[in-house]
Structure formats: C-alpha cells, structure tokens
Amino acid sequence: MKKLIxxxxxxxxxxxxxxVIDYGLLYxxxxxxxxxxxxxxxISFSVSVIFNYIASILWVFDxxxxxxxxxxxxxxIALSIVGLGINQIIMWYGVEILHIYYMIVKLVATVIVMIFNFITRKIFLE
Structure with missing residues (x-):
C-alpha cells in the first residue's frame, strides 16, 4: 500500500x-x-506526453x-494516443456543443485523462 501511495x-x-506544460502551451x-x-x-498534449513519458519511465512506474x-x-504512446482522443472529444464537446471556454474545458479533460493514464499505465507498464 505504501508503494502505491x-x-x-x-x-x-x-x-x-x-x-503546466500542456495548459501553458495550449494558451x-x-x-x-x-x-x-x-x-x-x-500540440500541447503531445509535448506534455514526451515529458510525461520520460518522467514516468525514470521515476514513477516500476x-x-x-x-x-x-x-x-x-x-x-498507444495509451497516450487513446488519452489524446479522450482529450480531443472532451475539448470538442465542451467548446463546440456546450459553449464553455476552452481553458475551462481543458481542466475537465485533464482530470479525466489523468485518471485514464494512471490506471492504464499501471496495468500495461508494470
């Protein structure tokens, strides 16, 4: 349990x-x-994925x-592409259908994709 925490x-x-990389570059x-x-x-998602890959492999996951x-x-990368797809669907739906400011929609997309990333990387990389 301590290891998971x-x-x-x-x-x-x-x-x-x-x-910060993703949100900042988006803006x-x-x-x-x-x-x-x-x-x-x-663009912003892709740049943040490169950072995330290096940091996750070196520091986060066994x-x-x-x-x-x-x-x-x-x-x-395959998991990241799926995450990008989720991100883009949420961005499109939030901005184009719900008419919410794109930077607010990005916050929601980030939380959902972050949960997806942790679960799938834990399953497939360890």
Whole structure:
C-alpha cells in the first residue's frame, strides 16, 4: 500500500508538471500565436506526453524489465494516443456543443485523462 501511495504522489508531481506544460502551451499557441484551440490542444498534449513519458519511465512506474524499451515506448504512446482522443472529444464537446471556454474545458479533460493514464499505465507498464 505504501508503494502505491508513493507512486500516486510521484504520478501527481509528474502530472502536475505535465499539466503546466500542456495548459501553458495550449494558451500560448492559441492566444499568442492564433492557432485554432483544437490544433493547439494536440500540440500541447503531445509535448506534455514526451515529458510525461520520460518522467514516468525514470521515476514513477516500476517498468517491467522483461519488456524491451521499444515495447514500453510503443505501449506508452498507444495509451497516450487513446488519452489524446479522450482529450480531443472532451475539448470538442465542451467548446463546440456546450459553449464553455476552452481553458475551462481543458481542466475537465485533464482530470479525466489523468485518471485514464494512471490506471492504464499501471496495468500495461508494470
């Protein structure tokens, strides 16, 4: 149980940093560079995934040493693509259908994707 709590704390720290990267880049790309929010969300999410991968593999999860680094990377990226899909569906629905400000919708999307990420990475990477 202590191991799981430590892992959740580390996941939270990594996730918090990844969130700052994701949220910050979303805002910068959209507001400063005039990129459509939906495209900005893909860019920001992708950059945060790269950080998250490196930090998760090195610090958060006890990665299965029997799997190759390539296999772990492919699994991580596949799960991240699903997470991106969830993120984009929530962003589209919240902004286009519910007419909520994109930065608020991003907060909801982040929480849902973070839960998805922890559960699936725990299952498939350890």
């Amino acid at each position: 430590n892992q959740l704390i580390k996941f939270g720290i990594v996730g918090g940093i990844a969130f 910068i790309c959209t507001e400063w560079f005039g990129i459509y929010y939906f495209i900005s969300a893909i 990665v299965d040493k029997n799997k190759s680094k390539t296999t772990n990377f492919i699994v991580f």
